Amino acid sequence: MILSDRDIKAKFEVGDIQCWSPEDDHMPNVNASSMDLRLGNHFKIYKHSKLAVLDPMNPQGFEGMTELITLDKPGEPFIVQPGEFVLGVTLEKIKIADDLVARVEGRSSLGRLGIIVHSTAGFVDAGFEGTITLEITNINRMPVALYPGMRVCQLAFETMSSTADVPYYAKASSKYQGQVMPQESRITVDPELRKRMGSMS
Numbered sequence: 001m002i003l004s005d006r007d008i009k010a011k012f013e014v015g016d017i018q019c020w021s022p023e024d025d026h027m028p029n030v031n032a033s034s035m036d037l038r039l040g041n042h043f044k045i046y047k048h049s050k051l052a053v054l055d056p057m058n059p060q061g062f063e064g065m066t067e068l069i070t071l072d073k074p075g076e077p078f079i080v081q082p083g084e085f086v087l088g089v090t091l092e093k094i095k096i097a098d099d100l101v102a103r104v105e106g107r108s109s110l111g112r113l114g115i116i117v118h119s120t121a122g123f124v125d126a127g128f129e130g131t132i133t134l135e136i137t138n139i140n141r142m143p144v145a146l147y148p149g150m151r152v153c154q155l156a157f158e159t160m161s162s163t164a165d166v167p168y169y170a171k172a173s174s175k176y177q178g179q180v181m182p183q184e185s186r187i188t189v190d191p192e193l194r195k196r197m198g199s200m201s
Helices: 005-014 191-200
Strands: 017-020 035-038 042-046 066-070 078-080 085-096 100-106 129-138 144-146 151-159
Touching: 005 017, 005 151, 035 085, 078 085, 078 129, 085 100, 085 151, 129 151
Parallel strands: none
Antiparallel strands: 017 085, 035 151, 042 066, 042 085, 078 144, 085 129, 100 151
């Protein structure tokens, strides 16, 4: 069941949903059935000219695969070129309880400009804490300017049937707990891939 604005605020009051940002002014961004999150000022772009292929079976090939770009000047935009794929990050850091999940959704106003904020990873597990890495793609034929601090996505919260036995922070294979910066894929440490790499060595 998706939480209403009333229930989202109630979860904040008891600490089941927590949110931190430089101004701690997130309550105005709670909507009827979701909460808006804003864009941070850190971005990572893939060095496609230096990599032949991103191969999950080749961990060494993932080293140094991105370049970090930080916007420090107020009002400075990040220009997403047509067809470009960029990792961004939310300004807010969130924490959710062991019996809640959240879904990351784009904002329709940005979608109508051709901006997609998540490719497939739109699910936030119970017990997660950290910023949300955004998988930003521009499917427009025109470049689009994004500004740190602008509302870029929304979280819809849902209650689970019961509290998780193994929330995200307790899962041995959780790879993104506590993330702050835009985080590249850590698929190379997935157990099934590590097992296959071990059998091939």
